[in-house]
Amino acid sequence: MKNFLTFLLFNISLIITAQNNAFQAGEKLTFTAGYNMSGLMTDFAEVTMETSEVRTKKSALLRLKCKATTYSKWDNFFKIRDLYESYVNPKTLTPYLYKRDINEGGHYKYVKYNFNHKSKTVKSLIRKKSKNFKSGFWDRNETVKIKNNTKDIVTTIYHLRSLDINKAYLGDSDTFTVLFDNIETKFTFTYIAKETINTAIGKKECYKLRIDLTNDNTLKGNSNFLWLTADENKIPVYAKFKVAVGSGELKIKSATGLKN
Amino acid sequence: MRKTLIIIGLITAILSVILAVLPLSNFAFIPAIIAAICGLLAFFKSKAEKKPKHTVQLILLLTIIALALATYKSVMVTSEVGDTEKLEQRDKDSQEDAVQELEDIEITD
Numbered sequence: 001m002k003n004f005l006t007f008l009l010f011n012i013s014l015i016i017t018a019q020n021n022a023f024q025a026g027e028k029l030t031f032t033a034g035y036n037m038s039g040l041m042t043d044f045a046e047v048t049m050e051t052s053e054v055r056t057k058k059s060a061l062l063r064l065k066c067k068a069t070t071y072s073k074w075d076n077f078f079k080i081r082d083l084y085e086s087y088v089n090p091k092t093l094t095p096y097l098y099k100r101d102i103n104e105g106g107h108y109k110y111v112k113y114n115f116n117h118k119s120k121t122v123k124s125l126i127r128k129k130s131k132n133f134k135s136g137f138w139d140r141n142e143t144v145k146i147k148n149n150t151k152d153i154v155t156t157i158y159h160l161r162s163l164d165i166n167k168a169y170l171g172d173s174d175t176f177t178v179l180f181d182n183i184e185t186k187f188t189f190t191y192i193a194k195e196t197i198n199t200a201i202g203k204k205e206c207y208k209l210r211i212d213l214t215n216d217n218t219l220k221g222n223s224n225f226l227w228l229t230a231d232e233n234k235i236p237v238y239a240k241f242k243v244a245v246g247s248g249e250l251k252i253k254s255a256t257g258l259k260n
Numbered sequence: 261m262r263k264t265l266i267i268i269g270l271i272t273a274i275l276s277v278i279l280a281v282l283p284l285s286n287f288a289f290i291p292a293i294i295a296a297i298c299g300l301l302a303f304f305k306s307k308a309e310k311k312p313k314h315t316v317q318l319i320l321l322l323t324i325i326a327l328a329l330a331t332y333k334s335v336m337v338t339s340e341v342g343d344t345e346k347l348e349q350r351d352k353d354s355q356e357d358a359v360q361e362l363e364d365i366e367i368t369d
Binding site: 032037038040041042043044046054055056057058059061063065067069070071072073074075077079081083085087089094096097099101114 | 282283284285286287289290337339340341342343344346347350351354355358359361362363364365366367
């Protein structure tokens with residue numbers, strides 16, 4: 001009962017106080033993605049997370065962009081050029097448009113979601129390469145029903161940073177619904193420890209969060225962790241993901257344009 | 261025993277050379293060390309039993325090549341992002357399209 005109340009209070013506090021005080025337009029975080037097997041690490045890609053302001057006639061939106069690029073030594077073997085972006089409300093981080101344009105070792109996929117929060121639907125477009133069509137692409141248009149707080153993957157990462165984790169207790173968790181490939185997937189983040197780790201941007205005290213996917217097998221077991229700095233910026237400095245063989249790692253390289 | 265050591269040594273030495281050539285050169289150290297140990301043990305066995313050492317010499321040579329290449333790559337080769345011109349263009353075009361698409365959106369707090 002006590003745990004339930006704590007959990008409830010944590011969630012209520014998150015909903016009430018979820019104001020974006022962690023990042024602003026102009027922030028750029030650069031990461032190195034690597035693969036670790038038996039303690040031997042090999043770097044294979046650079047991942048950047050950028051925010052910028054986008055102005056339309058009627059409003060100003062925040063553009064959240066993630067890019068993944070393989071290092072040149074890998075380009076001949078498996079070239080990755082991925083672009084993920086989301087256009088959100090700068091205050092509430094409500095997504096309006098999400099795009100995923102991936103090019104991985106010759107495999108191309110383009111996904112676009114137009115969120116309609118009034119009707120709780122998403123107009124989805126999934127485009128793949130196909131020789132059967134004159135244009136060379138196969139388009140699948142669909143309208144997907146979503147839940148109240150369903151977001152895309154990019155917005156969810158940034159939304160996590162906007163939460164008041166300092167008010168949470170060890171063991172508290174929060175679940176987010178993410179629309180990925182037209183399927184609503186539940187991501188649960190559990191605050192499991194406060195650790196000080198050495199990073200490229202200095203020695204940082206961090207919140208260690210465990211990531212669990214409830215209806216997806218992409219990430220294996222309970223060995224997926226994310227370290228967010230225990231300050232106002234809540235920078236994701238390190239992430240570790242268990243994959244089929246070995247583990248993937250994401251380490252921060254540089255951080256510029258921070259809000260605090 | 262000598263034969264087993266030679267077989268294991270040869271397989272791991274070839275594997276370490278292959279890994280050292282690929283971008284996975286960091287992983288070449290594990291089979292290279294195994295190959296070196298097997299190679300040395302096989303060398304002393306061959307010496308004691310007065311048997312030919314040609315294959316053992318080949319194992320040690322391959323191991324040295326793999327170790328040298330892997331060490332050189334880990335020290336000298338820096339991780340640099342390749343050609344991103346097309347990605348940058350896609351990024352720019354995508355933003356322009358998005359602005360047009362979101363033109364009539366009125367954000368609500």
